[in-house]
Amino acid sequence: DSGVTQTPKHLITATGQRVTLRCSPRSGDLSVYWYQQSLDQGLQFLIQYYNGEERAKGNILERFSAQQFPDLHSELNLSSLELGDSALYFCASSIGGQGAGETQYFGPGTRLLVL
Amino acid sequence: AQKVTQAQTEISVVEKEDVTLDCVYETRDTTYYLFWYKQPPSGELVFLIRRNSFDEQNEISGRYSWNFQKSTSSFNFTITASQVVDSAVYFCALSDPYNQGGKLIFGQGTELSVKP
Numbered sequence: 001d002s003g004v005t006q007t008p009k010h011l012i013t014a015t016g017q018r019v020t021l022r023c024s025p026r027s028g029d030l031s032v033y034w035y036q037q038s039l040d041q042g043l044q045f046l047i048q049y050y051n052g053e054e055r056a057k058g059n060i061l062e063r064f065s066a067q068q069f070p071d072l073h074s075e076l077n078l079s080s081l082e083l084g085d086s087a088l089y090f091c092a093s094s095i096g097g098q099g100a101g102e103t104q105y106f107g108p109g110t111r112l113l114v115l
Numbered sequence: 116a117q118k119v120t121q122a123q124t125e126i127s128v129v130e131k132e133d134v135t136l137d138c139v140y141e142t143r144d145t146t147y148y149l150f151w152y153k154q155p156p157s158g159e160l161v162f163l164i165r166r167n168s169f170d171e172q173n174e175i176s177g178r179y180s181w182n183f184q185k186s187t188s189s190f191n192f193t194i195t196a197s198q199v200v201d202s203a204v205y206f207c208a209l210s211d212p213y214n215q216g217g218k219l220i221f222g223q224g225t226e227l228s229v230k231p
Contacts, residue, residue, distance in 0.1 A: 002159070002161075002162070031216075031217065033217075033218065033219075035219075042221060042222075042223050042224065043206065043219075043221040043224075044221075045218040045219065045220070048216040048217065048218060050216070055216040055217075056216030056217075056218055058218055088158065090160060092160075094217060100146075100147065100148055100210040100211050100212050100216075100217050101147075101148035101165075101167060101210055101217065102210075102217050103150070103162055103165050104162075104217070104219060105162060106152070106159065106160035106161075106162070107159075108158065108159045109158055109159065109160075111158070
């Protein structure tokens with residue numbers, strides 16, 4: 001158990017809908033990262049938050065947004081869902097987030113299926 | 116550009132065989148970090164090792180060992196006396212200062228199947 005929690009574990013929804021994925025980092029970790037894992041794209045970085053502020057952005061679609069709250073938990077919002085958004089979404093956390101090299105500990109993931 | 120290549124898509128071995136998973140990386144910087152993660156069939160990503168670019172010593176942890184060679188930009192992972200529980204997808208990843216923040220760039224993964 002990495003200490004990172006994600007809810008829900010599974011999510012089934014329809015095209016055009018909006019969903020929210022939730023992540024709680026390990027105790028003491030200030031950074032949260034979101035990754036998407038799909039068969040065609042592999043593991044792709046989406047976005048990083050450090051102590052409530054956006055730190056880095058990857059290949060995140062405009063339909064997706066995220067935030068980190070004062071208690072350090074994070075939410076990833078996916079809207080106007082398309083079939084291609086079906087994937088496993090991981091949250092990871094690390095102790096800092098100022099630069100490269102910190103070990104990221106991953107949650108169990110949320111498996112999203114868009115029908 | 117930063118890139119990680121795991122050329123072996125799938126490997127199948129019989130229990131107790133040794134197996135090596137290859138990882139080749141590309142980066143512009145002299146300071147960087149390499150990682151290995153394991154993704155068992157249950158789906159979670161489990162951290163195995165972190166290595167910085169200034170430490171070229173090989174590392175051994177039980178049946179696992181890692182061979183870091185800067186000259187060939189490789190960070191290979193060997194499992195000695197493999198077991199069925201080692202069956203998983205293994206990912207190599209890179210983090211360097213040219214990436215904003217601390218994002219990881221992952222290889223495509225190697226699926227290891229260990230048969231009894």
